[in-house]
Amino acid sequence: MLLEGSNRRIHAVHNHAGMAVAGLAADGRQIVARTKSEATSYENTYGEPIPIKELCERVASYVHLCTLYWWLRPFGSGVILGGYDRDGPQLYMIEPSGVAYRYFGTAIGKGRQAAKTEIEKLKLSEMTCREGVIEVAKIIYGVHDEAKDKAFELEMSWICDESKRRHQKVPADLLEEAKEAAKAAQEDMDAD
Amino acid sequence: MDIDWINAPHSMGTTIIGVTYNGGTVLGADSRTSTGMYVANRASDKITQLTDNVYLCRSGSAADSQVVSDYVRYFLHQHIIQLGQPATVKVAANLIRQLSYNNKNMLQTGLIVGGWDKYEGGSIYSVPLGGTILQLPFAIGGSGSSYLYGFIDQAWKEGMNKEEAEALVVKCVSLAIARDGASGGVVRTVVINSEGVTRNFYSGDKLPLWHEELPLRNSLLEEASSEVEPMRA
Numbered sequence: 001m002l003l004e005g006s007n008r009r010i011h012a013v014h015n016h017a018g019m020a021v022a023g024l025a026a027d028g029r030q031i032v033a034r035t036k037s038e039a040t041s042y043e044n045t046y047g048e049p050i051p052i053k054e055l056c057e058r059v060a061s062y063v064h065l066c067t068l069y070w071w072l073r074p075f076g077s078g079v080i081l082g083g084y085d086r087d088g089p090q091l092y093m094i095e096p097s098g099v100a101y102r103y104f105g106t107a108i109g110k111g112r113q114a115a116k117t118e119i120e121k122l123k124l125s126e127m128t129c130r131e132g133v134i135e136v137a138k139i140i141y142g143v144h145d146e147a148k149d150k151a152f153e154l155e156m157s158w159i160c161d162e163s164k165r166r167h168q169k170v171p172a173d174l175l176e177e178a179k180e181a182a183k184a185a186q187e188d189m190d191a192d
Numbered sequence: 193m194d195i196d197w198i199n200a201p202h203s204m205g206t207t208i209i210g211v212t213y214n215g216g217t218v219l220g221a222d223s224r225t226s227t228g229m230y231v232a233n234r235a236s237d238k239i240t241q242l243t244d245n246v247y248l249c250r251s252g253s254a255a256d257s258q259v260v261s262d263y264v265r266y267f268l269h270q271h272i273i274q275l276g277q278p279a280t281v282k283v284a285a286n287l288i289r290q291l292s293y294n295n296k297n298m299l300q301t302g303l304i305v306g307g308w309d310k311y312e313g314g315s316i317y318s319v320p321l322g323g324t325i326l327q328l329p330f331a332i333g334g335s336g337s338s339y340l341y342g343f344i345d346q347a348w349k350e351g352m353n354k355e356e357a358e359a360l361v362v363k364c365v366s367l368a369i370a371r372d373g374a375s376g377g378v379v380r381t382v383v384i385n386s387e388g389v390t391r392n393f394y395s396g397d398k399l400p401l402w403h404e405e406l407p408l409r410n411s412l413l414e415e416a417s418s419e420v421e422p423m424r425a
Contacts, residue, residue: 045286045287045290046271046282046283046286046287047282047283047285047286047289047325048280048282048283048286051275053275053276054274054275057274086311
């Protein structure tokens with residue numbers, strides 16, 4: 001009963017940045033709304049797109065705020081923020097505690113431990129963004145437990161020179177290619 | 193009797209100019225601040241620092257331009273602390289623009305923001321009276337600028353080096369000083385590039401002479417005799 005496209009996990013927060021959410025959907029929605037607001041208000045004040053590091057810090061400080069007062073509950077979701085600014089492409093993760101770091105590869109959610117292990121095997125500095133899309137798809141399919149987890153839909157977005165430094169959904173043909181490669185890799189593993 | 197100058201607001205008649213070259217920016221200004229007909233300060237510094245790498249040329253009301261530059265310096269400082277790296281000229285210019293535009297009914301100041309940052313190299317932004325912001329390869333402002341439009345359109349060239357750019361700035365300001373009564377004094381320049389900032393000062397005797405201007409002469413007394421005898425009682 002999974003309708004395609006019914007459960008958006010990735011949101012564009014500005015032309016040059018996107019955010020993936022894990023955890024309570026409503027809480028994640030609030031974080032995304034705040035991020036969008038910070039990005040547009042920065043650009044209105046300073047006349048340039050918000051540097052991703054600055055955006056991350058603003059969001060993290062907002063998430064952290066909700067851990068400081070007894071009358072507020074912490075956010076029940078973490079987010080991964082990816083963007084491309086003047087200093088190049090950057091990836092950040094903000095956890096419910098308000099802690100935020102810059103990463104070259106990271107994962108969040110139920111299968112994060114396994115995913116992180118798989119990511120560590122990759123040689124990130126030698127990969128192009130296209131190749132990365134394929135690898136990420138493989139990892140997502142890889143950590144999905146057929147027995148325990150429900151059916152899922154793969155949602156992917158990217159931001160790179162090929163996407164003209166704008167955050168957008170991965171083009172349909174590349175997405176298909178990634179899904180095929182992931183399924184093939186699964187079968188290889190099962191075959192052993 | 194024209195004693196109104198005593199209470200007239202300080203206005204910088206002014207000529208200000210900013211020019212980009214292949215490694216950075218050169219800003220230039222005259223040094224006359226007038227209250228009506230009286231020259232309140234004949235050696236003023238109209239090029240103010242906003243950050244290590246961004247400077248501002250001020251024209252119009254002296255008070256207004258000083259207050260605006262003080263606010264922007266303060267905001268920029270906080271911005272730099274937050275960002276953890278030097279400010280870009282674009283950000284400085286936008287902050288100036290915000291103040292100028294939002295307070296347009298009360299302010300009367302034309303500003304030129306110029307500097308160097310690692311992303312764009314040298315850049316110049318003009319923020320005239322209403323609070324428009326315009327990025328340009330060169331900009332002129334102040335009452336003396338009226339006399340420079342045609343000249344600089346012809347004289348500015350892409351890809352000048354530092355010496356050529358500074359010479360152009362000095363020539364422009366001195367031409368304007370020659371024709372504009374509200375501009376005068378000395379020519380101050382500020383050169384900003386990746387290596388840092390250099391301030392220069394060109395006093396009247398160093399400036400080129402233009403049509404009908406008289407050359408500098410020593411007093412007749414000195415000219416008449418090589419050895420001057422002191423006056424005796």
